[in-house]
Amino acid sequence: MFIFFKFNKEKRLGFKKLTEADLGLSTSHQTHIGLYEGVFTFLQNSDVVKSGILIYNDYCEVLDCSFDRIQNPDGSFRSPKIKIGSDSNNSIVAKIREFAKVSPKSKWYLIWSGLESEELTFWLIRSDSEDYNVIREVLPYENRVYGEEDSYYDKAIEILTQKINNVSISVQKGIEVASQIGDKSKLFKKVDIERAEAMFRSVGKRGEELIAEYLEKQKQANNIQSFDWLNKSMESGAPYDFIIDNKNYVDVKSTLYDFNQYIYFSNQEISFASKKDVDYCVFRVYGMKEENDIWLKKCYQCNPYISTMNSNITNFMNEVNVQKAMLQSLKLGILPENCFNDIQSAIKLG
DNA sequence: GAAATAGATGTCGTCGGTCA
DNA sequence: TGACCGACGACATCTATTTC
Numbered sequence: 001m002f003i004f005f006k007f008n009k010e011k012r013l014g015f016k017k018l019t020e021a022d023l024g025l026s027t028s029h030q031t032h033i034g035l036y037e038g039v040f041t042f043l044q045n046s047d048v049v050k051s052g053i054l055i056y057n058d059y060c061e062v063l064d065c066s067f068d069r070i071q072n073p074d075g076s077f078r079s080p081k082i083k084i085g086s087d088s089n090n091s092i093v094a095k096i097r098e099f100a101k102v103s104p105k106s107k108w109y110l111i112w113s114g115l116e117s118e119e120l121t122f123w124l125i126r127s128d129s130e131d132y133n134v135i136r137e138v139l140p141y142e143n144r145v146y147g148e149e150d151s152y153y154d155k156a157i158e159i160l161t162q163k164i165n166n167v168s169i170s171v172q173k174g175i176e177v178a179s180q181i182g183d184k185s186k187l188f189k190k191v192d193i194e195r196a197e198a199m200f201r202s203v204g205k206r207g208e209e210l211i212a213e214y215l216e217k218q219k220q221a222n223n224i225q226s227f228d229w230l231n232k233s234m235e236s237g238a239p240y241d242f243i244i245d246n247k248n249y250v251d252v253k254s255t256l257y258d259f260n261q262y263i264y265f266s267n268q269e270i271s272f273a274s275k276k277d278v279d280y281c282v283f284r285v286y287g288m289k290e291e292n293d294i295w296l297k298k299c300y301q302c303n304p305y306i307s308t309m310n311s312n313i314t315n316f317m318n319e320v321n322v323q324k325a326m327l328q329s330l331k332l333g334i335l336p337e338n339c340f341n342d343i344q345s346a347i348k349l350g
Numbered sequence: 351g352a353a354a355t356a357g358a359t360g361t362c363g364t365c366g367g368t369c370a
Numbered sequence: 371t372g373a374c375c376g377a378c379g380a381c382a383t384c385t386a387t388t389t390c
Binding site: 036 | 357358359360361362
């Protein structure tokens with residue numbers, strides 16, 4: 001299985017039964033959740049505003065996370081805590097309290113640990129859930145920090161890794177998109193995006209390799225006469241990846257996720273695909289998250305849609321030029337079913 | 351083994367900022 | 371101007387460790 005999120009070198013996780021004060025259910029005015037020492041040691045002592053990933057059942061979201069530690073009178077710092085923050089609708093603490101409010105009689109547990117990218121991860125668990133049964137098999141003692149020296153740690157982190165990678169598909173898709181369009185939003189860490197960019201390049205390369213293998217078989221079966229793989233040894237810079245029988249231009253668009261993930265086109269690709277006399281199509285390789293469940297759908301007849309887009313872009317660029325400004329690059333995200341009039345049945349590649 | 355001590359964690363009073 | 375809310379951090383309480 002493809003693993004996007006990995007846990008960091010600190011090799012520690014906290015496991016706590018949340019108090020009523022933590023959950024905002026007591027009469028106190030506590031506005032934070034107290035954490036245990038020894039986890040998140042890579043963070044500074046005060047005023048750390050980061051994003052964190054909150055998981056609860058099938059819910060997974062990247063939220064604000066305001067972190068600091070209680071300061072002792074002598075200036076030293078002790079217990080770490082996460083605060084509700086000033087934008088209190090969009091923080092980890094606020095969301096945890098929102099979930100807890102729905103079932104105030106339940107017991108609530110929190111597991112926290114840091115990712116390789118130093119992203120903070122919180123897994124909220126209700127005592128009457130399947131998650132609770134699973135985790136209690138590997139974490140027998142509540143209210144403590146588990147480290148690699150504990151025999152329980154490896155199994156617990158395996159479950160946590162599996163959980164976060166399973167429920168965070170929408171977050172991962174967001175990062176894949178951010179890496180393609182250059183979105184530097186603060187919710188996604190730079191390292192996550194850089195990793196996604198590297199991954200996207202390798203996924204793109206792997207997609208082309210699979211298509212080359214597929215076309216080779218087609219050639220041997222005499223379904224096609226020949227094909228030319230432009231990026232075989234180095235990136236050609238052309239707005240397509242393969243030419244079949246010297247006339248069909250194929251652009252391979254690969255994704256780790258499902259077919260309907262947005263396909264991104266550069267302005268060069270849009271300009272090429274909008275030419276009336278060009279036989280352009282996209283080979284959509286998807287499901288690359290699992291090595292043995294990779295599929296291809298051939299997508300044809302995008303010219304009417306792309307031509308309209310190209311004309312809109314040209315008009316927009318002209319408007320921009322009138323204002324003596326310049327549009328240097330452009331990425332257009334398009335849903336496949338909107339763009340292609342002929343999407344063929346899925347073919348299993350791997 | 352009990353008492354003393356140190357360290358960790360939880361609670362809540364107070365202050366200050368915001369908003370109606 | 372007062373009500374409300376979040377932050378701070380002092381103090382209370384609990385737990386682990388050390389000493390006798």
